[in-house]
Amino acid sequence: MTKTLTATLAALLPLVAGCSATEPRPAFSPAPTASVKARGETAAVATANADAADDPAIWRNAADPAASLIVATDKKAGLYVYNLKGEIQSFLDAGRVNNVDLRDMGPAGIIVAASDRIDKLNPKLALFRLDPATRTLTPLGKVAVGTGEAYGVCLYRQGTTLSAFNVIKDGTITQVELDLSGAAPAGRIVRTMKLATQSEGCVVDERTHRLYVAEEDVGLWRFDARATGATTPVKLGAADGVEIVPDTEGVTIAAEGDADGGYLIVSSQGDNAYAVYRLSDDSYVGRFRIGAGRFGATEETDGIDIGVGDFGPDYPGGIFIAQDGQNAPRAQNFKLVAWDDIKKALGL
Incomplete structure (x- = not known):
């Protein structure tokens, strides 16, 4: 072997080692x-x-709070409606719907929106009406x-206008203004943003017109939710293994x-926990997890x-x-989980 070849191989060895498929992930200290x-x-x-259950949305029955309902996705099959005892009230075969959100639009009814990924190249927003009487x-x-x-998907009501923010897997976010007045719903993309x-x-916090989005391996971002607002995001929480352990998942x-x-609460999926931030100043206030008990713990929450x-x-x-x-x-x-129990555990 020549000296030149030996030197070349010696120079390449560190690069090969650095590309090892078995290289461990960095250690985190939550x-x-x-x-x-x-x-x-x-x-x-x-x-x-x-991996089938994915995302829930809550409808509160103001007249009878204990009769409130949960709409949740089986992302392989469709949408469930549960009562607060966790009992199935109905199931709709809606196909591959991933995330879900809802808004009570008064005369238009309770509108449920789900991200439809049956066609992975041409995303859709699937819309439904929830009947609280028949559930x-x-x-x-x-x-x-x-x-x-x-x-991902989340709804934004501004006056009588209902919009949907649709998070595409690659980090693109489209804001679609919805028209529910016709025989079939229509939508118009009014803005596009990108992570x-x-x-x-x-x-979306409709009081402050702020949109919060989770970028899985990076952290939490805030946008102006208004169609005329800036499209530049503001970083809130980092998926650095301290407040949030990647993946950064659900947000509420x-x-x-x-x-x-x-x-604001975000799922720290990497260590089966949830990070909490104060809305008024975006400050971090603590973390909690759902531990073992009568109903079991949670792991890998979406x-x-x-x-x-x-x-x-x-749940008073x-x-x-x-x-x-x-x-x-x-x-x-x-x-x-009772929100009172979380607040007590965090001293809020």
């Missing part, structure tokens, strides 16, 4: 994490032996929302108190949602719902 226990759980989704969903139609694989890498969870808001009061206020005797101050990615020996489901 911030202190409180523990709470679930007060209930839903029946498991029907799709067994698969069933009626399909209204689908609206095109751009190109790419449909992932650099794979993103999913999102939520507990709107309380003043015009910008309350908290979607989350929270409703504040009275939800009946089991509000209810937090989290997807459970490991629910053996049954299929995946959703765990129900």
Whole structure:
């Protein structure tokens, strides 16, 4: 072997070592994490032996809070409607719907929107109406929302206008203004924003017109939700292994108190926990996890949602719902936690 060849091989060895497929992920040191226990759980989704349950949305029955409903996705099959005891009220075969959100639009009814990724190149927003009397969903139609694989979705009501933010898997976010006045829904893309890498969870604080989006391996971002607003994001929380351990997944808001009061909660999927931020100043306030108890812990949580206020005797101050990615020996489901228990654990 010549000296030149020997030197060349010696120079290449560090590069080969640096590309090792077995290189370990960096060690994380999460911030202190409180523990709470679930007060209930839903029946498991029907799709067994698969990552299937994904995202919940809560409808609060103001006249009878204990009769409130949960709409949740089996992303392999369709949409479930549960009561607060976790019992299945109905199921709609809607195909591969990933994330879900809803808004009570008064005369137009309770509108449910789900990200439809049956066609992974041409994403759709699937729209439904929830009937609280029969506890069933009626399909209204689908609206095109751009190109790419449909992932996250969240609704934004501004006056009488309803818009949907559709998070495409590659980090593109389209804002679609919806028209529900006709026989079938229509939509118009009014704005497009972009994060650099794979993103999913999102939520809007309609009081402050702020959109929050989770970029899975990067962290949490904030946008102006208004169609005329700036499209430049503001970084809130980093997926640095301290506040959030990657992936950064579901996002929800507990709107309380003043015009910008309350908290934002994000799923720290990498260590089975949830990070909490104060809405008024974006400051980090703590972390919690759902520990083992009568209904079990949660692991690898994707979607989350929270409703504040009275939800009946089991959840008098509000209810937090989290997807459970490991629910053996049954299929995946959703765990129900009292918001009061979380606040107490974090000293809020």
